Amino acid sequence: MAVIVPVRDESSNIAACLHSLLTQCYPAARFGVLVVDDESTDDTALIVQSLAEKNAQLKLLRSHALPRGTTGKSHACSLGARAAPARTEWLCFVDADVRADPPLLASAVQAAVREELDLLSLAPRHELRSFAERLVLPCGLFTLAFTQDLRESQAPDTANARHRERNDERPVHADPEEGL
Secondary structure, rough: OEEEEEEOOOOOOOOHHHHHOOOOOOOOOHEEEEEEEOHHHHHHHHHHHHHHHOOOOEEEEEOOOOOOOOOOHHHHHHHHHHHHOOOOEEEEOOOOOOOOOOOHHHHHHHHHHHHHOOOOOOOOOOOOOOOOHHHHHHHHHHHHHHHOOOOHHHOOOHHHHHHHHHHOOOOOOOOOOOOO
């Protein structure tokens, strides 16, 4: 597994994030952490480099200038995925403000294998400190969860799409007035 952490100016978060990732109960020989620094102007890269000198599982990759039409985070994620070792079976993308409990990686892989998943997206538990965070973040996540119908964007050759075709089912739309 390659754990990819895209960062830009995350000096206040990166050490705690990396400590939580490097202390996972997933076998250390089976994963590495790659931090992709997207041209930070603070001490983020220095902190990562210092930690990497003490831990062979951790590597720092410095992003080059952004290609035209791309954004920093998606570019950093792409660089990290391409830099993962060829033997990598799983890619795990983690934001620098995440603190992973020790069983996170093992539990995620176990769930993905058990359910035969190709993609697993986890929702972290957020530490909401300010009133604004407590108001905006849950409302935003709730809105996203109920306004997205990912079946609409599912590739036609997937098992669920074939199931719908066999059973003459049409995709369910998020808007009950639309297309039912």
